Amino acid sequence: MVGIVIASHGGFAKGILQSGNMIFGQQENVQAVTFMPNEGPDDLHQHLQDAVTQLENETEVLFLVDLWGGSPFNQANTLFEEHKDHWAIVTGLNLPMLIEAYASRMSMDSAQEIAAHVLKEAQAGIKLRPESLAQQAAKNSNATVSATVKEGKPGKMEYVLARIDSRLLHGQVATSWSKSVKPNRIIVVSDAVAKDELRKKLLVQAAPVGIKVHVIPVKQMIKIAQDDQHFGGQRALLLFETPQDALRAIEGGVPLTTLNIGSMAHSAGKVQPNKVLAFNQDDIDTFQKLAQLDVQFDVRKVPNDSPDNMQSILNKAQAELDKQK
Known part of the structure; x- marks a missing residue:
């Protein structure tokens, strides 16, 4: 079974782990890593290493991380560099992503296959009410892309x-x-x-x-x-x-x-x-x-x-x- 490491700033990782267990049931081969205000990058790096060693399967590891470019991502990425043929990292952690990762482990044996699959579900889990706000957000996004500063x-x-x-x-x-x-x-x-x-x-x-x-x-x-x-x-x-x-x-x-x-x-x-x-x-x-x-x-x-x-x-x-x- 693919091992999962959930990593976040503060206690979010432990909280969403508990939420996922409430909805999908208690899970094995999952570790939560938190990065607290009194800790530094070396502490976080060690926490992530320890989490991986506690997994049953260290060959196939999926990191679900809160924020691209944040310290949990950066430190997970340093570990990933030596295992890029098998491991995967997905950022933007939300509950639909976590639940889909749990479900995917029942039929998929590859961390990278699960990573590609859960991305779509995580994005689909973001919705707006009233629905008209989604259309306005799409227009604003397109305007931002078209206004990108050119070099030279x-x-x-x-x-x-x-x-x-x-x-x-x-x-x-x-x-x-x-x-x-x-x-x-x-x-x-x-x-x-x-x-x-x-x-x-x-x-x-x-x-x-x-x-x-x-x-x-x-x-x-x-x-x-x-x-x-x-x-x-x-x-x-x-x-x-x-x-x-x-x-x-x-x-x-x-x-x-x-x-x-x-x-x-x-x-x-x-x-x-x-x-x-x-x-x-x-x-x-x-x-x-x-x-x-x-x-x-x-x-x-x-x-x-x-x-x-x-x-x-x-x-x-x-x-x-x-x-x-």
């Missing part, structure tokens, strides 16, 4: 958001920020990631619908910022993995006046003054250099959060580092 217009690129986030492209970026600032391109600016073909591939695959994702080194971003002939009409959301990359880009001429600070992962030698930001001395010094360049810091995970005071966070981090000396 004279002018410079517009930067709608520049964010430092060690997780780069994940749910908060793919949904909350993308819907708020409406980019038509997400550009990951990182020398390290640009050299890593697997990470590049996974990031491009995680692109939100209707938005192109590019991964480029810092020097190329600087070159693009100086080009006033080919990027008119382009609304770019820039993602930096580290403050050092952001500083190099700004010193090189990328015209950023504000940096959104999302997350900086903890590692050896770093202190963590709050739940999502960790610093070593080089990080603190880099932010001070950015401040000297009159760069403003917008410390928020998502648009609806109230901004935190970056200088207070840096002062706390510096005090903790000084204690370690």
